[in-house]
Amino acid sequence: MIIESWVLWTLLAASMQAVRTAGQKYLTRDITPLAATLVRYLFGLPFALGWLGFIYSSRATETAGFGLPEINPTFLISGFLACILQILATILLIQLLTLRNFAVGSTYVKSEILLTAVIGFLFFNEQISLVGLSAVLVCVLGLIIISIGKSGRLSSLWNQSALYGLGAGLSFALTSLFLRQASLSFGIDDAMFSAALTLAYMVSMQTVITLVWVAWRQPGQISLVLKRWRPALFVGITSVVGSVGWFTAMTLELAAYVKTLGQVEFLITLVIARIYFKENPTRAEMIGMVLIVGGGMVLLLSH
Numbered sequence: 014m015i016i017e018s019w020v021l022w023t024l025l026a027a028s029m030q031a032v033r034t035a036g037q038k039y040l041t042r043d044i045t046p047l048a049a050t051l052v053r054y055l056f057g058l059p060f061a062l063g064w065l066g067f068i069y070s071s072r073a074t075e076t077a078g079f080g081l082p083e084i085n086p087t088f089l090i091s092g093f094l095a096c097i098l099q100i101l102a103t104i105l106l107i108q109l110l111t112l113r114n115f116a117v118g119s120t121y122v123k124s125e126i127l128l129t130a131v132i133g134f135l136f137f138n139e140q141i142s143l144v145g146l147s148a149v150l151v152c153v154l155g156l157i158i159i160s161i162g163k164s165g166r167l168s169s170l171w172n173q174s175a176l177y178g179l180g181a182g183l184s185f186a187l188t189s190l191f192l193r194q195a196s197l198s199f200g201i202d203d204a205m206f207s208a209a210l211t212l213a214y215m216v217s218m219q220t221v222i223t224l225v226w227v228a229w230r231q232p233g234q235i236s237l238v239l240k241r242w243r244p245a246l247f248v249g250i251t252s253v254v255g256s257v258g259w260f261t262a263m264t265l266e267l268a269a270y271v272k273t274l275g276q277v278e279f280l281i282t283l284v285i286a287r288i289y290f291k292e293n294p295t296r297a298e299m300i301g302m303v304l305i306v307g308g309g310m311v312l313l314l315s316h
Contacts, residue, residue: 019265020274026258027278033251040244048234049248050103051227054220055238056249057256064257065213068206081210082199088211091195095188096215100222102184105177123156124179126276128186130269137190139267148311152273155304158297189259189268196264208260216256276305 037049044052073079130149133139141149196204196211227234238245262271 017266019262019271022258022262022265023271023274024258024277026255026262027275028281029251029255029258030275031278031281033248033255036244036248036251040241040248043241044234044237045231047223047231048227048238050100051220051223051234052238052245052248053252054216054223056242056245057253058216058220058249060250060253061209061213061216061256064253065209068209072203072206082201082207085198087198088195088214091191091198092211092214093218095191095195096218096222098184098188098191099215100219102181102188105181105184123153123182125182125185126156126269126272127153128183129189129272132186133190133267133269137194139190139269141267141269144311145267145270145273148308149269149273150308151311152276152305152308155301155308156276158301158304186268186272189263189272192260193263193268196260204261204264208257208264211264212253212256212260216253273308276308280305 033053037053040049040052069081126149130139130141130146134141192211192215195214196207199207199210201207224235259271259275262275
């Protein structure tokens, strides 16, 4: 079986996201979650611009007369909406961490995959096959079982945590769909270049927004971020590498499929926890892992 390129980009993205999350968790020992969010963009921006420059120069060398595509309103608006929605999703997740019923909220965050499929079908003209939808549902079920296995029985299905979790899931879903729309708006047959241009545009805006926000709300955190530049640089690099993978994969394939396969991140996270933190997975987590792998295999075989 020939592995399609979007699969490789997705696996790269999922791996880097797991590593980046570990790095951000380490950083939050010394800085606030809001400042850790700034780190992702501030230290990732030079690498996002560098990646765009590298892709552009290589294309210019290969193709005579190669130039930047015309910047259109769809790209500007969709990219801006994706930028704001991703920041909003991060805010909701940070707020979720401060509430008692985190298990309920984190379960609702998993709705991102299903919401991406439904909203994409209804409003973004993304035609998802029955087999593909089945893979999405199986993967969502696996994620919910893992979430319950980590925290025990959920005491309530709807509360403030659920509201924040569902809001974060919805925001992440819309982020994926809008960034795909922005990247495809150029109408060029070069997924890597259009994805790199979209990434540079979004990270530039997100850097400015979060920098102003932290300077306004938590000005003392900026000096702490600069003092912790080594781990911050690690987070920035892994964040951009992961984003390159996500953006390119979503330019090549439906966002719902990319998000579904991308849940292998949970498997990578569990492996890291087992190797480095000696945490043994529970029976529920094992069942959830099997379902995630099964959903991913169904998705790949359907292609």
